[in-house]
Amino acid sequence: MEATPPPPPPELAPMLEAASDFASFPGMQNDATVKEFLDIFPLPVLFSALQNEADVPGVIDTLVACLDKLFSTKYGASLLPKYASFILAGLQSDSQAIRCLACKSVSHLLENTEDCKAAVQTLEGHNIYPLLLNSLLDGEEQTSTASINAIKCIAQSPGGMGIVFPDPSEGSKQLKDLAAHSSSLGRIRILALIVKLFSVSSSVATAVYDSDLLNLFEVEINDRHDMLTTLSALELLYELAESPYSSRFLLKTTLLQLLIGMISYSCFSNSSVDTILRSRAALISGRLLSSVDAYTTIDKSSVSTLLFAIDGRLKLLDSQNTDECESILEALGLIGATTEGASLLLTSSFEVASHVVESAFGRQSRGKQLASLHALGSICGVDRPEEKMMLDSKAEECLKQLFYATAANSPKLTPSGLLFSILQQEPEIRIAGYRLIAGLVVRQWCLMEVCSKQDIISVVTNPHAETTKNGMDARHVCCVAISKSLSSSPLLHDASIAGIAGKLQEAIKRGPYLTKKHIEAQPLVITAERF
Structure with missing residues (x-):
């Protein structure tokens, strides 16, 4: 059996209990609750306990969770500029939990402050950015992720881009030097940082490109000695390609x-x-x-x-x-x-x-x-x-x-035959078929093919053709697309097609789901029961 950890010293017990209750409160704490808590346990007391009582079981985990929740409020974050030295010390701590909290505190500060420019200047004055890079490279996964988010917050804050990109050549050299001397994991983390920065704004994406940081992806993908690293770099490049600025810059490389x-x-x-x-x-x-x-x-x-x-x-x-x-x-x-x-x-x-x-x-x-x-x-x-x-x-x-x-x-001979064959297959194939028809019917030749195949119209207008929400929605969208194209088509003058238009309109009015037609109440006459 594992030994039961000793209870905390009597002087710490009330604070730890209160901190645990504060951290475990469901949802966000409000500013009034934060003030009430800090009136009893001021920040210097909490920081002192973290520093001096770290060996006591439960102290770090409990206080870190409490402080994280506290700093995520507007009032709690407003106190951080006075305690920037705590962030500085926390980023240099041997405890991963405390380092992670320090990284998160940077994000909390920048996300909740009313004077973002002054907050950035505070971080710059305490030389926080290089320590965040250290946590990015050698921290555990949660610490590294918190560091990336903090650097992203700095870059997107007024005046913060100058910290991350002092100038194109220096910004490039700093991260490139780190990548050159890092492990494969460290290099992938740097790529992950670049992805986050690239998506911040057009100006930050321009700074990433001008700093030649996109070249780090080329270097990593070209190095085929480590398959897992190459795959990780490709996954991050895919995420980078989803950015709205990707085409403008990636295609220049x-x-x-x-x-x-x-x-x-x-x-x-x-x-x-x-x-x-x-x-x-x-x-x-x-x-x-x-x-x-x-x-x-x-x-x-x-x-x-x-x-x-x-x-x-x-x-x-x-x-x-x-x-x-x-x-x-x-x-x-x-x-x-x-x-x-x-x-x-x-x-x-x-x-x-x-x-x-x-x-x-x-x-x-x-x-x-x-x-x-x-x-x-x-x-x-x-x-x-x-x-x-x-x-x-x-x-x-x-x-x-x-x-x-x-x-x-094919055995179907006509496009309408092909399309109907799709609507006869399994649900996922049918959904893709509805989607395809919705795109095709803006073309007169396809609209004619669809309307000439009564079987297609019967499926598309049948409220019982699909049993799943996705299927019902796709069928209805398809029905609307056919009706819309038909309403402005010369085909509408054909008597047989006019009947189809009415059928489509009726199906559209019913909506996508299994709605029943209105049924009038019917009187029920029964003989009286006799004893």
Whole structure:
């Protein structure tokens, strides 16, 4: 049996009990409660106990939890400038819990202060930033995360960017020197910091780029000796690519060329590792080309090189149901989300678009078909604003021809047959089918195909066709899209189509869920019971 820890000294017991109650209070404490607590146990008393009674079991954990909750309030954070020396001492403590608290205190101070500029000056005056970097590199996971958040708070505060980026060359040298002398874990943590900083604002993203810190991703990904480190760097690069500023800056580096190289050829001798790396490289590439800004930055030759690499992988993976294949199809959906990307995919000399269409209606594998249907829906513009759903005439003609060619080479013979076959499959496939139809029907040829197939209209207007919320919502959105396109179409003058329009309107009024039609109350007449 484990020995029971001795109770705290009598003089500490009331404070620890009160601190424990304060920390365990559900939700946020208010300023009045904080003031009441500090009237009984002032901050110097709590700090003194942390410093002098650290060996007493429970003291550090209890007081750290209490102080963290206390400083997360507006009143508690307002006291921190007077106790900046506590933050300084805490960042140099041997206790990970105290160091983590000190990092969090920096965030609390900057997030709750009314004079952010003065708070930044206080931190600068106590030289807090280098100690935060130390906690980032050699702290435990929670401490490192708290340090990253604190540095992010400094960078986004008035006057704080000058601390993190004194000037482009010095800011670059500081973090680059740390990375050069750090372990693989330390280097990944520095990359994680760069990701957080990059997403703060356009000005901070510019500072990251000007400091040449994005080069650290290239260095880490190029170093293929440690597969786990390479994968971690790719995961962080994917997160970086989700930033609204990514296309503006990342495409000015050689990162895209590096990713294309990963898609094209093996990086490690282990084939399973190659597959993972190629999957992530494809998704990151797709993410980078998923915004309109990308096409004002990147040159067409880079896009062609990427499509060439993707085309080669898809042909090699033909009729295989692999994670890599699904990732590539997802990447194509990301690229096709913009009108520029969709037009490039459809008019390219490579066969990537035809592969998407053929896979969407093939039943070789569920995962591949599902990924293709969603990618095709994105290419057709389902996620774009209404005025940008249609593409240029050349791309539109290519899309139409792909559908009719795929249908002609299948037992279904027509695009309407292909679409109805999707609505006859399992729920997830049907949801992707509803999404695809909603994007397609802005095109007159597809609207005609859909309206010519009564079976499609019957499914789309049937309130009992789906049993899940996602399915009901997708069906209803599809129904609304068909009705909206039909309302402005010359097809409405056709008598048979006019009946379909009425059926769609009735389904829309019912809403997406299983609502019952209004039923009038009926009188019930029964004979009286006799004893």
